[in-house]
Amino acid sequence: MKDTTQDVRGGGVAGGIDEHDDALDDLSAELLDDDPDLLQPAPLAWRRRTAIEMIVSGLIGLYTSFVLSIEAIPIAVAKATNSTASLSCDLNEVISCSTVGGTWQAELFGFPNAFLGIAAEAIVITVAVAMLGGVLFPRWFMLSAQAIYTAGLVFAWWLFQQSFFVIKALCPWCLLITVTTTLVWVGITRINVRDGHLNLPGRWGPWGRRFVASGNDWFVTVALLVLFAAVVFAKYGWTLFV
Numbered sequence: 001m002k003d004t005t006q007d008v009r010g011g012g013v014a015g016g017i018d019e020h021d022d023a024l025d026d027l028s029a030e031l032l033d034d035d036p037d038l039l040q041p042a043p044l045a046w047r048r049r050t051a052i053e054m055i056v057s058g059l060i061g062l063y064t065s066f067v068l069s070i071e072a073i074p075i076a077v078a079k080a081t082n083s084t085a086s087l088s089c090d091l092n093e094v095i096s097c098s099t100v101g102g103t104w105q106a107e108l109f110g111f112p113n114a115f116l117g118i119a120a121e122a123i124v125i126t127v128a129v130a131m132l133g134g135v136l137f138p139r140w141f142m143l144s145a146q147a148i149y150t151a152g153l154v155f156a157w158w159l160f161q162q163s164f165f166v167i168k169a170l171c172p173w174c175l176l177i178t179v180t181t182t183l184v185w186v187g188i189t190r191i192n193v194r195d196g197h198l199n200l201p202g203r204w205g206p207w208g209r210r211f212v213a214s215g216n217d218w219f220v221t222v223a224l225l226v227l228f229a230a231v232v233f234a235k236y237g238w239t240l241f242v
Contacts, residue, residue: 042194054128054187061180065117072112075101100171156181
């Protein structure tokens with residue numbers, strides 16, 4: 001009799017767990033029943049739009065990194081000779097690449113930060129071209145790319161914060177790097193959310209897939225970049241152009 005009671009209780013617990021799991025599955029299915037294709041990898045046409053964005057952003061970032069690496073040479077010479085470097089983007093006291101480039105933040109790892117940009121953008125362009133051709137990378141690869149480029153995004157925005165609040169001078173090439181890094185990060189995140197590599201908890205997972213699949217994240221990205229420009233202009237105003 002005791003064994004029978006334990007079996008009944010055990011069956012009740014197991015049944016409750018199964019019913020709970022079934023309820024979660026039903027919820028996921030209900031959230032995606034209007035578009036079951038969201039459970040599959042993103043269509044090639046959708047993926048190519050993001051790949052093109054990443055290629056364009058990567059090429060701009062690569063060119064910008066090359067320019068910054070070249071301009072690091074006269075800055076290094078000026079430091080060695082205790083002189084002042086004059087660069088092509090030294091427009092005024094606010095827009096001054098030499099002011100920004102002469103700080104320790106510009107060589108955080110003992111060499112110009114632009115060298116990191118050259119390596120990172122070259123890899124981004126290679127991956128984006130492969131995606132444009134229809135290559136589907138495994139989950140571990142995409143999550144590794146997400147982690148690495150998230151670190152790059154944090155670094156780019158930290159440099160902007162240092163330039164904006166501490167150095168109190170802006171480098172236009174550095175601002176462009178901040179923008180392109182943000183765009184590439186958004187592209188990687190968009191694909192990882194859409195393909196389920198970054199699976200948000202609960203009902204947010206299906207919602208996230210639907211959100212990026214419909215292109216709403218593009219509006220969020222544009223709004224962020226507009227806010228970025230507005231913050232810069234709000235502090236410096238027309239002195240940026242004088």
